[in-house]
Amino acid sequence: MKFGIIQFPGSNCDQDAYHVLANVFGQPTRYIWHKDATLGDVDCVVIPGGFSYGDYLRTGAIARFSPAMKAVTAHAQAGGLVIGICNGFQILCEAHLLPGALVRNKNLKFICDWVQLRVETTESPFTNACRPGQILRLPIAHGEGCYFAEPAVIKQLNRENRVLVRYVRNPNGSVDNIAGICNEGRNVFGLMPHPERASEAILGSEDGRRIFESILWTGAAVVR
Amino acid sequence: MKAKIIVMPKKTVLDPQGKTVKHALESIGFKGIKDVRIGKFIEVELAGRNKAALQQKLDDACHRLLSNPVIEDYEFTIK
Numbered sequence: 001m002k003f004g005i006i007q008f009p010g011s012n013c014d015q016d017a018y019h020v021l022a023n024v025f026g027q028p029t030r031y032i033w034h035k036d037a038t039l040g041d042v043d044c045v046v047i048p049g050g051f052s053y054g055d056y057l058r059t060g061a062i063a064r065f066s067p068a069m070k071a072v073t074a075h076a077q078a079g080g081l082v083i084g085i086c087n088g089f090q091i092l093c094e095a096h097l098l099p100g101a102l103v104r105n106k107n108l109k110f111i112c113d114w115v116q117l118r119v120e121t122t123e124s125p126f127t128n129a130c131r132p133g134q135i136l137r138l139p140i141a142h143g144e145g146c147y148f149a150e151p152a153v154i155k156q157l158n159r160e161n162r163v164l165v166r167y168v169r170n171p172n173g174s175v176d177n178i179a180g181i182c183n184e185g186r187n188v189f190g191l192m193p194h195p196e197r198a199s200e201a202i203l204g205s206e207d208g209r210r211i212f213e214s215i216l217w218t219g220a221a222v223v224r
Numbered sequence: 225m226k227a228k229i230i231v232m233p234k235k236t237v238l239d240p241q242g243k244t245v246k247h248a249l250e251s252i253g254f255k256g257i258k259d260v261r262i263g264k265f266i267e268v269e270l271a272g273r274n275k276a277a278l279q280q281k282l283d284d285a286c287h288r289l290l291s292n293p294v295i296e297d298y299e300f301t302i303k
Contacts, residue, residue, distance in 0.1 A: 057290070103237060105240075
């Protein structure tokens with residue numbers, strides 16, 4: 001499966017994502033510069049964590065208008081897989097590929113910690129290698145990770161089974177303990193925790209592998 | 225012409241910054257503060273004199289970039 005990792009000025013988890021996909025999973029992986037208007041033959045786009053454009057104005061607000069994001073939007077609308085991690089989740093919300101927004105953590109602190117996530121549904125290309133209700137231990141590192149959406153949107157997300165992962169203990173004030181959601185087509189996923197920082201035992205957890213394995217399973221199923 | 229834009233968090237969105245500043249004001253002796261909310265103030269210098277056209281352009285800019293309608297409200301004046 002071919003992966004493309006978008007690089008913005010200020011991205012800082014791009015190399016972590018590259019390492020996991022290329023070296024741990026042995027997948028053809030390349031970087032896509034934010035000024036590139038095409039994605040090439042990429043199957044799955046990764047929007048990595050970081051502080052794109054210095055988080056100026058709002059997190060993800062400037063990145064959203066980059067040429068690469070226009071290509072990502074077209075890729076998503078054609079059913080292509082997109083995963084946004086941390087700043088990537090914030091960018092996907094700003095780009096309206098996912099509903100809602102990420103605002104300042106309730107305690108106003110930048111939180112760098114390990115959290116437990118509950119897999120709420122395995123019916124998605126990003127969680128299908130998990131067990132329903134499986135607990136994943138992943139790190140978070142964010143100042144603006146508090147998920148917000150109007151009650152009607154939250155209701156819709158719950159009704160359509162689009163909350164893929166929830167915090168076991170809410171670290172940041174997110175509505176309904178939401179840690180990650182997908183779009184209506186279930187091909188775009190955003191989450192605040194970092195699976196790419198927890199895919200090797202030496203880093204303290206391999207639970208992040210379940211997310212990438214799910215994507216690879218999905219890719220294999222499509223090829224078949 | 226110069227536009228002055230105020231972007232504020234929606235009433236339905238938590239504003240922990242405002243809450244913290246409210247407590248800080250109280251702790252230095254300011255009494256009777258009902259609420260504090262913190263937003264952004266943006267100045268934009270505009271070329272052109274057609275106020276109606278500028279107003280429309282700026283409204284679009286506020287809606288698409290300068291604010292996020294999911295979490296923020298905005299208002300502006302042009303002089």
